[in-house]
Amino acid sequence: MKNILLFFFIFIFVISCIKQEDEDFIAQVNNEKLTSEELRSNFSEIEWKNITPEEKNDFIQEWIQLTLLSQESDRLGISDTPRIRSKIETAEKTIKSNAVIAQRFSSIEISENDLFDYYKIHKNKFQRNWVEYKLQRIFVKNKTKLEEIRKYILSNSFKEAAIKYSEENYGKNGGYVGFVSKNNTEQEIWNALLSLKTHRFKTVETDKGYYVIRFYDKRTVYAEKTFNEVIEQIRELVKKDKKEDIYNDLIEELKKKSEISISI
Numbered sequence: 001m002k003n004i005l006l007f008f009f010i011f012i013f014v015i016s017c018i019k020q021e022d023e024d025f026i027a028q029v030n031n032e033k034l035t036s037e038e039l040r041s042n043f044s045e046i047e048w049k050n051i052t053p054e055e056k057n058d059f060i061q062e063w064i065q066l067t068l069l070s071q072e073s074d075r076l077g078i079s080d081t082p083r084i085r086s087k088i089e090t091a092e093k094t095i096k097s098n099a100v101i102a103q104r105f106s107s108i109e110i111s112e113n114d115l116f117d118y119y120k121i122h123k124n125k126f127q128r129n130w131v132e133y134k135l136q137r138i139f140v141k142n143k144t145k146l147e148e149i150r151k152y153i154l155s156n157s158f159k160e161a162a163i164k165y166s167e168e169n170y171g172k173n174g175g176y177v178g179f180v181s182k183n184n185t186e187q188e189i190w191n192a193l194l195s196l197k198t199h200r201f202k203t204v205e206t207d208k209g210y211y212v213i214r215f216y217d218k219r220t221v222y223a224e225k226t227f228n229e230v231i232e233q234i235r236e237l238v239k240k241d242k243k244e245d246i247y248n249d250l251i252e253e254l255k256k257k258s259e260i261s262i263s264i
Helices: 002-024 036-041 045-050 053-076 082-105 112-121 143-155 158-165 169-173 187-194 227-256
Strands: 025-029 032-035 127-140 176-180 201-205 210-224
Touching (some): 025 036, 032 036, 082 227, 127 143, 127 158, 127 187, 143 210, 158 169, 158 210, 187 201, 187 210
Antiparallel strands (some): 127 176, 127 210
């Protein structure tokens, strides 16, 4: 009776294992199976968390096609040719190498001090620049005055025309506004400045009225970006430097404990 019960429990255990194995594999091509664990290993944690059923199905179909072609290569003997064997060995070494490197890289830690120290040393790398025009302008609300202003400028000067005709405070000092940039002047005026030659004048229509503008100087302004503006950029640069150091140290470490010879 004990032997019968023992056999029964062994039978149930084997059947459950077979059933579990059957449930575990997702696809099969001849004698090759794709398990759920193998499927998941092809994605990062974030990718797996966000993957859709359609994306899983696409991967499975690609795996089936790849497996079919691989099996056909074996059947035709292509896999055993020296050229293909060499490529397979290189691919295997690459995968193993990347796994070792990834393991070393997983220990990388970057502190706020690392980031700020990098910023202090390389401040000159993190600059923003913009163009400014030294603007002079005349403003009027009535379009009919524009032709009279144009003639007055040609026979006298832009400054005198600004004092005589401009309907804004800048007119009192000859229309001199000073340096303006894209961020602190009307879009229509800025667009006109981009296509205007130095000392030439041009009429610009805006919602407020009409401007006759000219510029007599142009400059490029440079300023350092703040730490907070570039912190993520610095994080990537610091990470890259740390990866290079870790990789170089790893290679040197492995070279020291290995026998290497080259004969060419």
